[in-house]
Amino acid sequence: MIVTLTPNPSIDRAVLIDALRRGEVHRATGSRIDPGGKGVNVSRALAAQGADTVAVLPSGGPEGHLLDELLDSAGVAHASVPVSGTVRMNISVLEPDGTTTKLNEPGPTLSEAEVAALLDTTLERSSSAGWVVGCGSMPPGAPTDLYAVLVRRVRERGGRVAIDSSGASFSAAVAATPNLIKPNHEELAELVGHELPMLRDVRDAARELVSDGIEVVAVSLGGDGALVITADVCAHAIAPISAPLSTVGAGDCMLAGLLHGLSTGHEPADALVTGVTWGSAAVTLPGSRVPSPADLAGIRAELTLDPDLSRAIR
Numbered sequence: 001m002i003v004t005l006t007p008n009p010s011i012d013r014a015v016l017i018d019a020l021r022r023g024e025v026h027r028a029t030g031s032r033i034d035p036g037g038k039g040v041n042v043s044r045a046l047a048a049q050g051a052d053t054v055a056v057l058p059s060g061g062p063e064g065h066l067l068d069e070l071l072d073s074a075g076v077a078h079a080s081v082p083v084s085g086t087v088r089m090n091i092s093v094l095e096p097d098g099t100t101t102k103l104n105e106p107g108p109t110l111s112e113a114e115v116a117a118l119l120d121t122t123l124e125r126s127s128s129a130g131w132v133v134g135c136g137s138m139p140p141g142a143p144t145d146l147y148a149v150l151v152r153r154v155r156e157r158g159g160r161v162a163i164d165s166s167g168a169s170f171s172a173a174v175a176a177t178p179n180l181i182k183p184n185h186e187e188l189a190e191l192v193g194h195e196l197p198m199l200r201d202v203r204d205a206a207r208e209l210v211s212d213g214i215e216v217v218a219v220s221l222g223g224d225g226a227l228v229i230t231a232d233v234c235a236h237a238i239a240p241i242s243a244p245l246s247t248v249g250a251g252d253c254m255l256a257g258l259l260h261g262l263s264t265g266h267e268p269a270d271a272l273v274t275g276v277t278w279g280s281a282a283v284t285l286p287g288s289r290v291p292s293p294a295d296l297a298g299i300r301a302e303l304t305l306d307p308d309l310s311r312a313i314r
């Protein structure tokens with residue numbers, strides 16, 4: 001069982017247009033909505049593959065009702081904590097060449113009691129969980145150290161915890177030493193405070209974090225695949241996709257696949273292959289749709305345990 005916590009979930013509306021022109025009226029050629037927020041997507045990706053998961057999230061307002069309904073109809077188990085504010089609506093503008101422009105709202109302001117209820121619900125649901133996963137941004141009102149507290153509370157009980165976030169809440173969580181983190185290229189650079197132009201730089205930055213006590217650092221690198229670093233492994237995997245449709249949520253699918261691999265007893269390098277397969281499959285799908293088992297069938301990830309460290313990262 002994998003429990004996800006998404007303090008700031010969303011309804012994701014994806015709008016397709018021919019080309020984005022600032023200041024102009026665009027006639028959309030298509031649109032779709034998906035339940036969203038990073039942890040919600042991790043749970044959706046796991047549920048789509050038949051894996052046991054529950055998504056913990058705050059839910060309020062009309063968008064909250066819609067989010068609950070969308071999760072129910074997708075068969076994603078969820079524990080929604082009622083809040084007085086309204087769940088946000090995030091917009092993705094998708095162009096035919098795969099360019100994705102995102103507009104993310106700040107989300108509802110949570111009260112102290114609502115934040116405490118979210119944390120308590122996550123911990124209650126986590127008693128027999130293989131992994132507890134905190135993902136995404138903090139809504140207004142949530143403390144910067146919410147993930148750091150989650151990390152400490154899960155680890156005190158002997159559980160395993162993974163975090164994927166950005167900014168101050170991610171740095172605070174990293175300082176609390178989760179078992180696993182999944183930054184993307186930009187988030188890793190932000191964590192270590194300098195640019196990472198080559199795979200060697202990414203590896204070295206990830207190793208720094210492993211030497212601080214994080215067991216698994218998985219770095220997603222968009223079209224350059226992903227790297228997993230542990231105390232004794234440096235593995236790179238890539239599954240090129242010729243015409244990506246939407247990259248929204250690909251990192252969440254990658255994390256879901258990685259955790260699924262680890263929780264079913266695979267070594268980190270093999271779990272990385274599952275992660276990259278799920279992540280690459282996600283970019284072939286519209287909006288933030290998560291891959292079904294059939295969507296994974298044509299994806300082949302190449303794994304190397306001795307990657308070319310001079311590879312420039314886009």
Ligand SMILES: Nc1ncnc2c1ncn2[C@@H]1O[C@H](COP(=O)(O)OP(=O)(O)OP(=O)(O)O)[C@@H](O)[C@H]1O
Pocket residue numbers: 183184185219220221222223224225226239240241244247248249250251252253254275276277279280283
């Ligand atoms: N253009 C692409 N071609 C092939 N695979 C891709 C592409 N973009 C992403 N992927 C796959 O998806 C994974 C996650 O991508 P990325 O690094 O963009 O995540 P992210 O920035 O965390 O995304 P998000 O925040 O939208 O979930 C990559 O590791 C890779 O497997």
Ligand SMILES: O=P(O)(O)OC[C@@]1(O)O[C@H](CO)[C@@H](O)[C@@H]1O
Pocket residue numbers: 008010012035036037038041090102104135136137138248249250251252288
């Ligand atoms: O604003 P955050 O919490 O950083 O990210 C939220 C979000 O962009 O992340 C998911 C894709 O990873 C989307 O479902 C959602 O809209």
